[in-house]
Amino acid sequence: MSDDMRPFLESEQIALQKKVRRWVDSQLIARGVDEPEDPEAAARRLLRLLARAGWIGYTIPKRYGGKDTRISARHLCILREEISRGSSMADTMLAVQGLGSFPIIHAGNPEQKKEFLPPAARGDQIAAFALTEPEAGSDIASLQCRAVRRGSAYILNGLKSFISNAGIADNYVVFATTRPAAGKSGITAFIVDADNPGLSVREKLSLIAPHPIGTIEFRDCRVSVTRRLGRVGQGLEIAHATLQVFRPTVGAAAVGLAQRALEAAVDFGSSRRQFGRAILDFQGNRFRLAEMATELRAARLLVHDAAWRIDHPGKDSALASSMAKLFATETAQRVIDWSLQIHGGRGLVSGSVVERLYREIRALRIYEGTSEIQRLIIARLLTQGSRGHPKGKSRPARS
Ligand SMILES: Cc1cc2nc3c(=O)[nH]c(=O)nc-3n(C[C@H](O)[C@H](O)[C@H](O)COP(=O)(O)OP(=O)(O)OC[C@H]3O[C@@H](n4cnc5c(N)ncnc54)[C@H](O)[C@@H]3O)c2cc1C
Structure with missing residues (x-):
């Protein structure tokens, strides 16, 4: 527990x-x-x-x-x-x-x-959140989905890929550029109804673990100016503010998956006998179990530290959030892999709990900023303001 x-x-x-x-x-x-x-x-x-x-x-x-x-x-x-x-x-x-x-x-x-x-x-x-594009993943500031003002509406054209809830969402928060020459300051957010005739689901994707996801396309999609979210050019700030709150929650989800794997390892390893003993009686496996529990606890602590900071305005949370997301998702992957190893061949059987966890954990190291992007953010925050790294000069990566 x-x-x-x-x-x-x-x-x-x-x-x-x-x-x-x-x-x-x-x-x-x-x-x-x-x-x-x-x-x-x-x-x-x-x-x-x-x-x-x-x-x-x-x-x-x-x-x-x-x-x-x-x-x-x-x-x-x-x-x-x-x-x-x-x-x-x-x-x-x-x-x-x-x-x-x-x-x-x-x-x-x-x-x-x-x-x-x-x-x-x-x-x-x-609801759904549509930021990623085929050519703009980690580098969200390079997004190309275009919104052009025509009278009392904006006309949207472009693609959004890897959008969770594509096809089942009733509305999408969409990020598009209203001023391509302005780069990251030219991005604006909109709320687009799923039944808008200019919006279609181009493809649905089947991932390694079930997840409703796909690509949506905007073709001369007319969105009333009343559906613009925030100010013109505020889009990237809105996206960052959202991801900032949700980043440690991805770590929390990873901790939950790994917790289930740890419980499964204890249950299975205590009852499965080989060479006349429960396999968790062997010291190698006991050491591994201890490492799983210790690393998991460290991950949970980082997640709660980051969440606590977010809930207390004035506390710096950016560094803690990236560390929590990075460490918790990478740790959870390791813990689940070790749990599968303790299960032996049974851990590979489709439908077994650890086989499912093994597939489900993988996406968490990628979405809402990959592990590499979290490392870049951490390093940027550590070096910001130091010699040769003037504040605010680096290009903003996702989240
Ligand atoms: C299950 C799932 C759900 C998702 N849901 C949503 C959603 O609801 N809405 C949405 O907008 N998006 C969503 N995404 C998209 C997700 O946020 C992107 O997949 C993610 O940001 C990475 O972008 P990419 O896949 O284009 O990879 P890329 O950015 O192309 O990266 C490919 C590889 O290069 C590495 N890389 C990139 N840049 C650098 C760098 N500067 N230094 C070092 N390494 C680098 C990355 O870490 C990665 O390993 C989802 C993705 C998944 C898998």
């Missing part, structure tokens, strides 16, 4: 952790919802289930039908760790609902908040 993170969590948050853990055990793990056959149907069903339980409410402020007065990174980390322990798909639905809603919370006007946030909190509408 997860550790008590009392230094970082308040008693109300520890109570939430216990409540969501009980819910995950009874509603996800006991019911075996971890490997859905039809990802899209499962995604919709899981979102409704999460909304009914009240968990989606933590992605929306109270004023618009959510739970807290402001979005709490610690609440999101608690939810993602516990929920991913039970179902990676359920975790994805919570996370993407948050990613698609946060830009509206951050930069939306009162009308936009009233229109989009309450249905998102209820799980009646599915």
Whole structure:
């Protein structure tokens, strides 16, 4: 079971952790919802289930039908760790609902908040966050999707790739350039309805683990000026603000997956006997188990430290967030691999828990800023202002 993170969590948050853990055990793990056959149907069903339980409410402020007065990174980390322990798909639905809603919370006007946030909190509408393009992955400032103002509307043209919830979302927060010559300062955000005739889902992708995802295309897509999010040119700031809050939550999801792998290793390794003993009686395996638990605890501490900093304005959180995302996702991959090794051949059988975790963890080292990009951010923050590295001169990488 997860550790008590009392230094970082308040008693109300520890109570939430216990409540969501009980819910995950009874509603996800006991019911075996971890490997859905039809990802899209499962995604919709899981979102409704999460909304009914009240968990989606933590992605929306109270004023618009959510739970807290402001979005709490610690609440999101608690939810993602516990929920991913039970179902990676359920975790994805919570996370993407948050990613698609946060830009509206951050930069939306009162009308936009009233229109989009309450249905998102209820799980009646599915949100999405469309930043990545075929030629703009880590280098988001180079995006090419174009928005041209025509009277009371913008006309969007371009592609967005690897968009979670493509095809099932009701609306997308889309980042496009309104002034290509201005580079990163020319990017503007928009809210685009999925049924806008100029928007289509060009392809749906099948990844190594189920995840509703695909490419969306804008062809002369007319978006009313009332759907512009924030100021002209504020798009990159909105994207960064969103990713800044969600980055440690990716680490939290990784910790949840690794926690499940650790529990599976203890269960299996204690009962599986070879050479007349439980395989966890062999010292080599005991040492490995100790390393898994220790590294996992270190990852969890980094995640909660980063989330605590985000929840306390004025505390520097950027360095801690990148370190948490980097270390937790890389550690989780190792822990899950070791758990699979302890399972021997059984760990490779399709449908076994560790086989599924082994596939599910992989994407977390890539999305919302790859491990390499986190290393670049960490190094940039460490060298900023030092000789030869003037502040603000480096090109902004994703998140
Ligand atoms: C499951 C999943 C869900 C996703 N959901 C969304 C979503 O909802 N919305 C959205 O907008 N995007 C989404 N993405 C896209 C994701 O954010 C990008 O895949 C990610 O940012 C990396 O971009 P890329 O795949 O184009 O890789 P690239 O940027 O092409 O990178 C390829 C490799 O080069 C490395 N690299 C790149 N630049 C550097 C550098 N300067 N130094 C060292 N190494 C470098 C990278 O680390 C990586 O290893 C999702 C991706 C996945 C896998």
